[in-house]
Structure formats: C-alpha cells, structure tokens
Amino acid sequence: MNxxxxxxxxxxxxxxxxxxxxxxxxxxxxxxxxxYGWDEVRMLESYPYLIPADL
Incomplete structure (x- = not known):
C-alpha cells in the first residue's frame, strides 16, 4: 500500500x-x-476507526 x-x-x-x-x-x-510508547495494538484499540495501514 502506498x-x-x-x-x-x-x-x-x-x-x-x-x-x-x-x-x-x-x-x-x-x-x-x-x-510516548504506544504500540499499534493500543492505538487500534483506542481508535477503532483506524486500520493497521494507517499506522
């Protein structure tokens, strides 16, 4: 993905x-x-409208 x-x-x-x-x-x-030390899992749990490709 670009x-x-x-x-x-x-x-x-x-x-x-x-x-x-x-x-x-x-x-x-x-x-x-x-x-600040957040990982992808925490971000996706906190912001469910994001997808892994956003990160």
Missing part, C-alpha cells in the same frame, strides 16, 4: 495539515503516540 493512499491534506480540514484519510487525526498525533 502511504499517499492513507495520508492526505485538504485545505478545508485541519488547516491543510497532514491527516489520516477519513479522519481528523493528524499524522503528528500518531507519531507522538509512538514517541
């Missing part, structure tokens, strides 16, 4: 910041969770 299929930027959403397609979750937020 990352560009999952990460988008839209001038009408979140001031054109990069986000996960279909959500209002910024890529920086996901990266921050990894920095």
């Amino acid at each position: 990352w560009q299929d999952r990460i988008v930027s839209d001038p009408d959403t979140l001031f054109s910041k990069l986000r996960i397609r279909g959500t209002r979750i910024e890529d920086e937020f996901i990266l921050g969770l990894f920095v």
Whole structure:
C-alpha cells in the first residue's frame, strides 16, 4: 500500500495539515503516540476507526 493512499491534506480540514484519510487525526498525533510508547495494538484499540495501514 502506498502511504499517499492513507495520508492526505485538504485545505478545508485541519488547516491543510497532514491527516489520516477519513479522519481528523493528524499524522503528528500518531507519531507522538509512538514517541510516548504506544504500540499499534493500543492505538487500534483506542481508535477503532483506524486500520493497521494507517499506522
């Protein structure tokens, strides 16, 4: 899967910041969770509308 299929930027959403397609979750937020020690399982349990390809 190409990352560009999952990460988008839209001038009408979140001031054109990069986000996960279909959500209002910024890529920086996901990266921050990894920095704080979250793993993929915890993220997917906490945000059930994400899929593994989003991470």
